[in-house]
Amino acid sequence: MVAQIVAEGPAPHLKLCIVRIWRTWLKFNLMRAKSKKIEAHFSTYTTFLSDKKTIEQEEITLRLNTKQRRKEGESAIIYAVIQGKKRFEAIASSHVKNKYQFYVFADWFDAGPCFRFDSQGQAHCNPEDGRGLKARKIETPHFHKFNKDGVEIAFHSAELQRPSAAEAIVNDIKSGIKHFCQEGCLTCGQNAYPRLISEQELMDLSSDDPLNDVSFL
Amino acid sequence: MTDIECKDIIGLLRSDFGSLWSCIKRGNTLEIITPYVYPNKEFVSVFITVRREKIIVSDGGALSDFIEASIDDVAFAEAAMSKFSDNWDIDKHVQGSKSERIFYFKACEKLNLVTSAIFDVCNFISSVASASELAITEEESQERESFRAQADKVIKLAAPKGIPVSYNRKFPEIPEASFSAVATGTSKLWLIIYVTGSSLKYFQLSLSNAIINFEFAQESPLKNQIAKKITLLNNQAIGYQPLQLQHRREKLENVTPDVLSWTERDKLKDLLAA
Numbered sequence: 001m002v003a004q005i006v007a008e009g010p011a012p013h014l015k016l017c018i019v020r021i022w023r024t025w026l027k028f029n030l031m032r033a034k035s036k037k038i039e040a041h042f043s044t045y046t047t048f049l050s051d052k053k054t055i056e057q058e059e060i061t062l063r064l065n066t067k068q069r070r071k072e073g074e075s076a077i078i079y080a081v082i083q084g085k086k087r088f089e090a091i092a093s094s095h096v097k098n099k100y101q102f103y104v105f106a107d108w109f110d111a112g113p114c115f116r117f118d119s120q121g122q123a124h125c126n127p128e129d130g131r132g133l134k135a136r137k138i139e140t141p142h143f144h145k146f147n148k149d150g151v152e153i154a155f156h157s158a159e160l161q162r163p164s165a166a167e168a169i170v171n172d173i174k175s176g177i178k179h180f181c182q183e184g185c186l187t188c189g190q191n192a193y194p195r196l197i198s199e200q201e202l203m204d205l206s207s208d209d210p211l212n213d214v215s216f217l
Numbered sequence: 218m219t220d221i222e223c224k225d226i227i228g229l230l231r232s233d234f235g236s237l238w239s240c241i242k243r244g245n246t247l248e249i250i251t252p253y254v255y256p257n258k259e260f261v262s263v264f265i266t267v268r269r270e271k272i273i274v275s276d277g278g279a280l281s282d283f284i285e286a287s288i289d290d291v292a293f294a295e296a297a298m299s300k301f302s303d304n305w306d307i308d309k310h311v312q313g314s315k316s317e318r319i320f321y322f323k324a325c326e327k328l329n330l331v332t333s334a335i336f337d338v339c340n341f342i343s344s345v346a347s348a349s350e351l352a353i354t355e356e357e358s359q360e361r362e363s364f365r366a367q368a369d370k371v372i373k374l375a376a377p378k379g380i381p382v383s384y385n386r387k388f389p390e391i392p393e394a395s396f397s398a399v400a401t402g403t404s405k406l407w408l409i410i411y412v413t414g415s416s417l418k419y420f421q422l423s424l425s426n427a428i429i430n431f432e433f434a435q436e437s438p439l440k441n442q443i444a445k446k447i448t449l450l451n452n453q454a455i456g457y458q459p460l461q462l463q464h465r466r467e468k469l470e471n472v473t474p475d476v477l478s479w480t481e482r483d484k485l486k487d488l489l490a491a
Contacts, residue, residue: 067383069318122259122279123239123250133233137260139250152258209244209266210277214312216268216322 037109039150044082048106049115049145054078055088055181055188062092062198069095071198077104077186084108088186090177090196095213096120097206098170102180116144117180119170124154141170143183157183248277253339255283256350261342263335268324274334275310275322280342284349285385295393297348305341317387360415364451365397368411368479372398372449375485380407391437394430397449400489405444407489408434412448414456424450424465431472445488446473453479 038045055075062071070093077086084107093099099120103113123139127149138154147153159179160166169175173196180186181193188194207213237252237260246266253261264277284294302309302321310320321341323334369384376382379402386399400407410427414420431446448469451457459466470476475488 122255122262125254125258125260134236137237137250139239207244209246210248211246211264211266211275212244214266214275214278214310214318214320216266216273216275216310216320217271217324 035110035112035114035146035150035152037150038114038146039148041109042146042148042150045109045114045146048079048082048109050185051079051081053086053104053184053186055186055194057194058189058191059195059197060088060090062090062196064094064199069093073196075194077106079106082106082108088194089113092173092196092198093206095206096210097208098173099206100173100176102177104184104186113144114146115184117176117183118142118144119173119176126153127151141166141176159183249335251335251339253343255343255346257283261339263338263342265331265335271324271326272328272331272334273322273324274331274338275320276338276342278318278320280321280345281319283346294345294349297345301341301344301348304344305337307338307341311389311392317389357415357419360413360419360454360456361411364413364454364479365411368449369398371482371485372400372409372489375482375489376400377486377490380489388437388439390439391430391433394433394437396430396434402444404442406439406442407445407447408443409447409449411451413451413454415454416456417458417461418456420454420456420458420462421465424462424469428465428469428472431469435472445475447485447488448473448476449479449482449485450476451479 054077056078057075060073060075062073064071070091072089072091074087074089077088079086086104086106086108089103089105091101091103101119101121102117104115105111105113118140120140123137124142124144126136126138127147128136138156141160142154142156143160144152144154156166157179160169169179177193177196181188186193234252237250239250241248241250243264246264249263249265251261251263255261262277262279264275266273266275284298298309298321301307305323307321307323310322312318312320321338323338325331325334372382380400382398382400384398385395387395396408397411398409400409408431410430412420412423412427414423427448431448434440434443434446452459466476477484477488
């Protein structure tokens with residue numbers, strides 16, 4: 001459809017269509033507040049998360065995105081029950097050591113990710129669930145998924161609740177992808193998880209210190 | 218419960234709010250997770266590090282990332298940054314030339330002033346991030362994003378082989394300007410700005426923005442490298458009202474003759490090949 005729009009110009013009805021696509025994109029990539037589609041089809045969503053799914057590529061190359069200072073790679077996910085494209089995406093910071101994220105996208109729900117893992121980064125503020133303010137803060141490493149109200153929440157898996165296991169996962173992206181695949185019911189052909197290959201490994205300038213190269217004064 | 222006393226609440230507040238603060242050591246930097254929250258429900262982290270015997274409390278570059286991802290309104294974001302950085306007495310540091318990173322920070326010399334600096338930096342981050350969410354109307358945001366998506370694709374197709382195109386680009390040599398797209402040849406730059414608007418007012422602002430950005434480029438050290446300054450003007454936008462925009466358009470054409478309407482976008486290929 002985009003090719004058609006580019007070729008013929010933004011006719012009013014197509015323009016409205018683009019606007020709707022962008023509204024969805026903005027909502028779920030930037031605001032990430034609530035998914036009405038997941039709320040309306042919550043049982044389909046939970047089934048999608050708990051069903052076995054297959055990551056198509058056994059090896060995923062992480063390519064450098066200089067502007068975003070990170071390495072990115074992706075593969076399609078094979079899952080026949082819901083329509084639309086499904087994909088797995090891996091992102092690793094090129095300047096902060098052990099900072100990486102994994103995503104599962106399924107277009108049928110929304111344009112934004114429906115399941116994700118953050119090894120580092122900002123803590124998430126969950127809605128009140130009756131356990132009080134202290135329980136609302138979910139520090140990284142953590143997963144993100146949606147609750148029955150379609151609200152994005154962060155959580156710790158049983159594994160991540162053990163500090164030593166959480167530290168081991170953060171310190172090794174291979175352990176991270178293994179755990180992500182376990183938690184997200186993903187496999188990869190004959191393997192439990194895909195192999196990540198970084199084309200920039202030899203030039204990796206990442207550091208434990210996020211402000212390592214910042215002079216300030 | 219029939220009566221409630223201050224003492225019942227204050228203790229809980231101090232305990233529960235207090236528990237939201239935490240600290241992680243990352244190399245020589247401390248990450249402080251605060252109880253302040255971005256509009257996307259992520260907690261605000263600030264970073265403490267020492268430079269030249271001063272304690273620096275910064276946003277770690279996160280605020281400009283948030284603004285860039287949230288709202289494409291450079292003028293508004295800069296106005297919000299300027300106003301709130303004055304209010305909270307915040308400094309700005311720009312690091313790097315290839316991939317520029319912007320940090321907002323406050324420096325102090327004594328440990329007992331760090332909490333005060335954290336208070337200012339957190340309020341600054343929270344104010345700017347919240348204001349930016351309301352920067353432009355939803356209609357305008359959609360108008361810009363949909364036009365930008367289409368224009369990006371057209372430019373990608375129009376650029377000759379071997380001429381890479383980058384989008385939403387800034388240059389350290391032109392500090393206050395940004396360009397929708399930049400094609401880069403051997404020692405040559407094609408600067409492109411998209412102009413659109415969901416209303417006349419927004420269209421006027423977009424056009425004014427193009428004029429001033431091209432003027433900045435023309436006065437910059439890069440001026441000899443600029444092959445073309447191209448405006449891609451959305452003449453199908455609701456805000457496009459030619460009679461009301463006549464003077465601005467003339468002014469733009471004084472700065473650069475290469476003003477292309479969206480319906481003439483086929484000519485873009487020739488401009489990028491020149």
